[in-house]
Amino acid sequence: MPELYYKSAADLSRLLASGEISARELIQSVIDRTQNVEEKVHAFLRFDPEAALAKAAQCDERRSAGKSLGPLDGIPVALKDLICESGQGLTCGSRILEKYVSPYDATCVAKLKENGTILWGRMNMDEFAMGSSTENSGYQNTANPWDVSRIPGGSSGGSAAAVAAGETIAALGSDTGGSIRQPASLCGVVGLKPSYGLVSRYGLAAFASSLDQIGPITRTVEDSALLLQAIAGYDTLDSTSYQADIPDYTASLNSAPKPWKLGLPKEYFEEGLDPQIRQLVEKVIDFYKSEGCQIIEVSLPHTNLALPVYYVLAPAEASSNLARYDGVRYSHRSKQANDHVGLYFKSRGEGFGPEVKRRIILGTYVLSSGYYDAYYLRAQKVRTLIRNDFLEAFKQVDALITPVSPTAAFKIGERSGDPLSMYLSDIYTLSVNLAGLPGISVPCGFNSDKMPVGVQLIGQPYREAELLSIAHLYDSVHRFGMEHPVL
Amino acid sequence: MPGKTEIDIDYVADLARIELTEEEKEQFSAQLVEILNHFKSLREVDVSGIEPTAHPFPLYNVWGEDVVEPGFTTEEALANAPAQRENQIVVPKIVEDA
């Protein structure tokens, strides 16, 4: 059967269940595809075909014994290299963890294993998830499969590019300010950032603890629901984890569409937005209108503060979270140090790349004596205002429609010298993290360069089921995520 | 918040325990000043009476019962250690800096 590697997880699940294909055939197809295109895409930091084939054989045995572990049994899933998998390396895209092997599974990884997925490869990323282009990886640049001279977005660039290139069926990324949704949009696939706390952070190497969320990158919204079903849920190992039962996301996808009220936050459509992207997003709005949804303009007045708030809070938390990479217990140890203080300076100086250093310095500065109130505390208060804007809007509407990124994928190297312009590529996604909301990026077409563009739907806290069915209404008709780049 | 943003890069790098080259120091200082200046809108917003958000959906008393669960063997604990001796991690000479 041709091109198994380009099918959706849901379709493959049905083919596996009916016995039309085996898990071995499926992973072999993905392995072959990866071996064909990876030298152009550079999405993987590591992958192990032998191990994947062995796991697939186990899936097939289980299935023939009538002991299938469910719809994801045998589906290849790739992991961003900051999600811990027992016995596997974990670099976080950083040289400082070049030799580190995780002795334990992240909660979401344990759940994927329970669901029988074939954990297939460790994906490239911006170092410690700091970046929007995957150019900050300590190892390699990942290319956008739609145009290998362009960036795939970031920081989950490897995950998104691999899904787009057919090198995996689905992937997990992490999203602190847009790091799932933006690369998904730039690579033409679906990226979901769940509500804060819906997916356990245990085993996700922390960037900014109050913003980080793990989420799926897939080809369809239906696949997103399938993956979320597997990884969501309360975890006693994460004190910030959401304490409630998880609904059946896939079952509710196809329930009859409701005449949803959808809001357009006017601040998201002002200057700076590429006109082609605006047009594509407007076509999405027209679709929902045609489906009987009511479109309402709303205002999120503190939107312009999201960037400064984010770039105070995230680096501050990161400066503390990344203090553990010190050369003492497990990370890179410099050979140049004479004493313990030198060990810190040299190991960290050698191990971290420039963007990570820049953000640690920024974060350390805003927390340092005399500046805490002016920056960190103030940013936490403004965060409250930003969240309140959303909660206010949700009194009128069920979800919001916005662009994901102000531009489509840019050329590799184009913005790397200018951190501020790079930071601006996240302006439509940051607020969602600050407010703890679910947001999904759904492919909605291509620009004149044939580069993919995504639309963002933002839902109410912990109402992923509703958000997914709104997104599925559009995606099940358009299926832009199923289109393939030529590689 | 200070009117004119300046960064004592040596002091901050010292707190963060990161060795920076002279070029990095210059580049980072300039970039951080630019970034912080871009944040002046943060200074202008009225936050009087606003509670800070530490967690978007706060909970209280998320705790575990005091029941021991199995942990690492010594070997597992030290598996990633760059240097070890007598089941302990070796670090270079500690200089007293109070």
Next chain:
Amino acid sequence: MEYEAVIGLEVHVQLKTDSKMFTRAASRFGEPPNSLTNPVVMGLPGTLPVMNKAAIELSIQTGLLFGCRIAEVCKWDRKNYFYPDQPKNYQISQYDQPICIGGEVEIELPGPARNIMGEHRMVQLTRIHLEEDVGKLTHFENESLVDFNRAGIPLLEIVTEPDLHSAEEVSAFLHAIRLHMVYVGLSDCDMEKGQMRCDANVSVRPVGSDTLGTRTEMKNLNSIAGSRDSVAFEIQRQSRLLEKGGQVVQETRRWNAEQGYTVALRSKEEAHDYRYFPDPDLMPVKISPAMLDRLAREIPERPYDRQRRFLEDYGLPFSTASVLCLDRQLADFFEEAVSAHDKPLEIGNLVANDLLRELSSSAGQGGGKMSKLLIKPGQIAELVKLVEDGVISKQIAQDIFPEMFHTGRTPSLIVEEKGLRQSTDAAEIESVCARVIAENPKPVEEFRTGNQKAINALKGGVMKATRGKANPAMVDQILRKLLA
């Protein structure tokens, strides 16, 4: 010029939990290095803290014990600094919302003699907060070794106001903290095991002055004697310095316990910039009135209150009362015995002397624990009653105590079995007395020539011959009759 000292202490005390503060790895002492860890203790990437409910409860009880105000809500902050014993390079602690606020600790100064109680007074606390302990470093010539077993053990930091004024008060304060916390079972406070450590801030000022002098700080004092001696040294050093017109430099000094002096650390003495901020990985603690009530009900009568009551209600000597009130179970045991038979002095003696002696001599074999005692309070009461009723002598009572302790058998059973009942048979006693007089001409001669004390040797002979069973009063009476 006369100087007075002003001293503030920060005392770190490990709480007695089974698992660590923010993860369920075991919390124990004396295990092989790095054998009590897990991914969270080692600060591995991706790990997250989860509070230990028991540690919160023990902290609240500590606060209640010392009369603190318990916060309705407290939260966790990260204290950021790099040190090799600290796995994450930040310590989860409490900065501006500690769990306990204010409070006071009653201290007892040494009396003029062991059996005379010294002065009591209250020392004011600023706060008590909860945090996690760090690992343990062992230093060698060119390298140090790190053991993370201790890392993450729940650690209370008890901070006093600058309310102590002498080395003796420092010692009394540390004794009082240890007494109270061990008494209630909140901590073992074993300073040799690092379960209690003390930082002391010391300054001196001319008597009558109300401004504080420049202070020095001594960190990680690891014994009560060391804390007392280092503070005494520092008070004297600072006073002499000021007398000679010198100035005290604000600095951290290290106590050299072997040589008995403090020395300045070669420190650049920069202000510490810990960059505290609320830990985003943890939720705050809300302490409900119901929880507070429940925990308050478990707080027993405080040991010094009990000591006062023992002195007043039972008329015990201070030396006995103070020994009994060092240990809650011992004091409970005493009171249970007294409730069975109201002879507090006699029972107090047996419990404070004989019972404690047996406990400490069997401590080596693991039998030295109050909780594992075989002997019952009622049996001690019974023993006292047997002496009182003349069934056995005091000597026999002493003799059978070890057997009671080791077997848990009742004294009357032991007395019956061994035939230890006191003999009051006058004819039998008289025949033994006559024999002893006949066999001991020397003391007989001495007694008859006026040495009254010589009769004791004869009495001893009779008691020995009767294996202690003869009624001592009758022996005395009969001997005198026969010698007359």
